Amino acid sequence: MSPPLALQQSLSELLGDARLVVTDLPDTSLKLWLIDAQNMNRAFTPDETRRILYEPPYWAFCWASGLALARYLADQPHWVKGKRVLDFGAGSGVAAIAAAKAGALEVLACDLDPLALAACQANAALNQVQLSYSSDFFGEADRFDLILVADVLYDRENLPLLDQFLTRGQQTLVADSRVRDFRHPLYRQLESLKALTLPDLAEPHEFRDVSLYHAQRCQATFSVPAQPL
Structure with missing residues (x-):
């Protein structure tokens, strides 16, 4: 099968000989177009390193929190079954695809990066599910039952989005392995999950510990502005 x-x-413009290959995700029924692990097992030139830092192909990896959230939805389909779901910062689309597989009524993959949306579309076809796509979270109506968020809080400047998610959905599930001082009055920790990024980036083992948080819209959220902070 040829990659999209x-x-x-x-990807070739970014990392010369890198190739996308169909990769089965462990302990799931899902598969994604990801960077071939063999392509990552080499030294990068200074120019490649610069390009990776400034233009990281997030969509070509299955990040640990996304994988953990996908497994969780497969085990706990009641979170999404029959519901309207938005996957924020969808990346490869792994959480969106898992939600669709678990019986969601509608799944919208939302990402600013057009390449990420293209990856979501290719991976949805690979898994034989139907998704919708958007590049503008704040352009979406307040109509979702659940907002899914995985691997978004690596940048602490994104923390104010925790309030914004509840302006578009009744509930939010956040999977994160980076923030160790997570504190928010509306979010409570549900689970501690284990997963790793694919292909394996040899990240510190602490990044394989994924925390899952849940928030439910309440009266206090009605005063939150509908524009990004």
Whole structure:
């Protein structure tokens, strides 16, 4: 099977010999187009390193929190079954695809990066599910039952979004392995999960510990502004 042409071309421009391959995700029924692990097992040139830092192909990896959330939804389908779901910062689309597989009524994959949305579309086809797509979270109506968020809080400047999620959905599930001082009055920890990023980036083992948080819209959220902070 040949990888999606536009995605492969973009990856080749970034990392010369890197290739997208169909990768089965462990302990799931899902598969994604991801960077071939063998391509990552080498030294990068200074120019490649610069390009990776400034233009990281997030969509070509299955990050640990996304994998953990996908497994959780497969085990706990009641979170999404028959519901309207938005996957924020969808990346490869792994959480969105898992929600669709678990019986969601509608799943919208939302990401600012057009390449990420292209990856979501390719991976949805690979898994034989139907998704919708958006690049503008704040352009979406307040109509979702659940907002899914995985691997978004690596940048602490994104923390104010925790309030904003509840302006578009009744509930939010956040999977995160980076923030160790997570404190928010509306969010409570549900689970501690284990997962790793694919292909394996040899990240510190602490990043394999994924925390799952849940928030339910309440009266206090009605005063939250509907624009990004």
